Ligand code: TYD
């Protein structure tokens with residue numbers, strides 16, 4: 470039996486309230502509350518629709534008998550982000566701005582999965598496009614079904630369930646969450662309760678019927694549509710597809726992963742014939758570097774297990790304000806203020822009257838301090854208007870007293886630099902002597918940097 474009741478919920482974060490509120494007490498957004506009809510006790514019947522396995526098992530038995538099975542997706546950048554392939558029966562949410570390439574990625578994944586896994590059956594359900602549109606796009610991307618791929622254009626969740634029961638696919642793609650609706654909920658598609666009900670029922674389906682489900686979720690700033698934020702706890706893995714405005718490359722990040730690290734990064738580039746994998750992202754991100762300009766330096770960061778070279782840019786100019794500005798994109802502004810203070814104190818760099826702007830090219834966010842030395846070099850270079858040697862790379866963390874501190878996995882970072890043609894690495898003094906692939910200039914303190922650069 471289900472009971473109808475009405476309540477209000479925030480379309481931004483999902484906060485619920487019995488009465489309408491002007492401002493959400495949880496996310497502090499204004500005018501985001503909408504009325505929702507909710508029926509309780511909906512989710513449980515999903516389990517009955519599908520044959521379920523035993524409800525318990527012996528712990529030791531389970532461990533020895535069933536190793537976690539992973540399917541190769543045919544896209545190694547995607548496999549990497551997932552932590553080594555797609556785990557069977559997992560429930561994955563793929564989020565990203567509209568138009569970023571989520572549907573394209575899924576269709577290319579269909580092709581890859583088919584090629585890698587004989588006997589696999591896949592259902593692709595789109596609530597956004599007609600069968601004709603999906604078919605055309607699939608053809609354009611060169612996806613050949615071989616009788617193992619089924620397309621459906623459908624928005625009713627119950628119909629999707631019927632289709633799944635009939636076709637018994639191993640993997641189901643649902644594109645996108647905001648377009649589906651279950652008849653057991655009278656709210657509009659995309660509303661918080663719809664999105665939650667649908668996700669909960671799909672989760673039960675994935676686990677009880679042994680199906681991998683991929684759910685696409687548009688991330689939107691429009692307050693009327695529930696963002697995927699409200700359902701992240703229900704899925705095994707959350708992937709986020711991102712890009713810098715105006716750039717053709719796409720970064721696939723794992724935001725949550727029950728089966729692997731969340732630090733792995735996949736890199737793709739959007740072309741007219743679909744997404745291309747970028748096996749060598751450092752080359753891509755350094756490709757726009759022009760030679761011999763002041764204010765830039767190259768550093769090496771680590772994204773999961775992958776070293777990545779990035780260009781750091783600094784602009785130091787005379788300030789028109791009594792308090793000079795410190796503005797940074799891609800690195801914490803506090804860290805930049807801190808680095809500026811270290812340079813001022815230990816290199817006697819006069820930055821007190823200067824505005825300092827800082828940018829990490831390629832849209833990266835630096836979350837580790839290993840690029841401190843490169844950032845300091847870029848600031849120094851801009852302040853003195855002296856270009857740095859283009860074949861030099863800077864690796865090291867800076868301490869407040871001006872000491873250059875060691876960074877983790879330095880060998881991997883230097884190897885990557887070597888591969889990309891860098892010739893000299895400025896590194897912390899205690900860098901292992903065993904690293905010989907490149908000329909290393911070891912420094913213990915920031916003052917020594919000045920000596921090297923002059
Ligand atoms: P799409 O996968 O539809 O994005 P999403 O599902 O995230 O909304 O990708 C849409 C954009 O990608 C669109 O602007 C066109 C572009 N695109 C290409 O440049 N090349 C291609 O081969 C394809 C399929 C799309």
Ligand code: MG
Pocket residue numbers: 571572573597644
């Ligand atoms: Mg799409």
